[in-house]
Amino acid sequence: MVLSANDKTNVKGLFGKIGGAIEDLGGEALDRLFLAYPQTKTYFPHFDLHQGSAQIKAHGKKVAAALVEACNHIDDIAGALSKLSDLHAQKLRVDPVNFKLLGHCFLVVVAAHHPSLLTPEVHASLDKFLCAVGNVLTAKYR
Amino acid sequence: MVHWSAEEKRLIASLWSKVNVEECGAEALARLLIVYPWTQRFFDNFGTPSSPTTIIGNPKVRAHGKKVLTSFGEAVKNLDNTKKCFAQLSKLHCEKLHVDPENFRVSLLIIVLAAHFGKDFAPACQSTRQKMVHVVAHALAHEY
Numbered sequence: 001m002v003l004s005a006n007d008k009t010n011v012k013g014l015f016g017k018i019g020g021a022i023e024d025l026g027g028e029a030l031d032r033l034f035l036a037y038p039q040t041k042t043y044f045p046h047f048d049l050h051q052g053s054a055q056i057k058a059h060g061k062k063v064a065a066a067l068v069e070a071c072n073h074i075d076d077i078a079g080a081l082s083k084l085s086d087l088h089a090q091k092l093r094v095d096p097v098n099f100k101l102l103g104h105c106f107l108v109v110v111a112a113h114h115p116s117l118l119t120p121e122v123h124a125s126l127d128k129f130l131c132a133v134g135n136v137l138t139a140k141y142r
Numbered sequence: 143m144v145h146w147s148a149e150e151k152r153l154i155a156s157l158w159s160k161v162n163v164e165e166c167g168a169e170a171l172a173r174l175l176i177v178y179p180w181t182q183r184f185f186d187n188f189g190t191p192s193s194p195t196t197i198i199g200n201p202k203v204r205a206h207g208k209k210v211l212t213s214f215g216e217a218v219k220n221l222d223n224t225k226k227c228f229a230q231l232s233k234l235h236c237e238k239l240h241v242d243p244e245n246f247r248v249s250l251l252i253i254v255l256a257a258h259f260g261k262d263f264a265p266a267c268q269s270t271r272q273k274m275v276h277v278v279a280h281a282l283a284h285e286y
Contacts, residue, residue: 036269104249108256115257120176120194
């Protein structure tokens with residue numbers, strides 16, 4: 001699955017319009033992930049996982065920043081996220097299925113907060129982009 | 143058998159009462175065909191694959207989307223008995239329509255509901271709704 005020129009334009013356009021608000025979207029996506037898929041909490045035993053906790057907000061900002069980084073280097077996501085890819089492969093080892101779950105929750109928060117921006121075409125492009133990011137983060141697992 | 147708390151049933155019924163079945167159904171099916179274009183294989187009789195705009199406006203897509211979401215409405219009324227409720231539909235999808243259950247991409251409905259309800263689609267609501275759509279997908283695949 002390859003990101004087309006249209007996909008790249010759609011994702012860059014979306015992120016540009018969301019701007020700095022993406023940091024909060026990251027936190028809310030995590031809140032929704034832990035609530036809808038409680039098994040994902042097992043990766044954060046050291047966190048206060050109450051909805052909206054400071055730790056979740058902070059981690060959400062990190063996740064959002066990584067997505068922005070991938071978007072800014074959309075022609076070479078693997079290069080841009082190489083260190084994160086190493087981290088997930090060697091240390092974090094989050095099961096690959098969970099990237100789809102977080103991707104879904106991120107789509108939900110974008111839909112909830114920016115419904116007019118998430119046209120079906122942009123939805124398709126963002127879905128592909130999130131899959132691509134997930135693939136990069138799990139690329140070195142085995 | 144799936145257990146539903148009173149609060150979960152209340153959340154599901156409350157949200158469902160506000161859902162425009164025709165609009166949300168049409169949008170969910172259109173998004174399925176646009177975001178996962180390989181699903182168009184099941185809808186050859188809807189016309190040749192075309193642009194997102196024409197898929198959204200296609201009256202057959204809209205009508206079928208409404209049909210699909212109306213079925214979901216049956217699940218809302220039969221939360222304690224979804225497998226029996228969907229037994230016939232499940233057999234149909236397996237034996238006649240030959241649809242791989244992977245294509246019951248019920249998460250799309252969650253995204254459509256989020257877009258329609260915005261901040262009213264609270265995390266607890268999403269979580270309960272997600273449980274429900276997965277139960278429906280499971281019931282649809284049960285007779286395979």
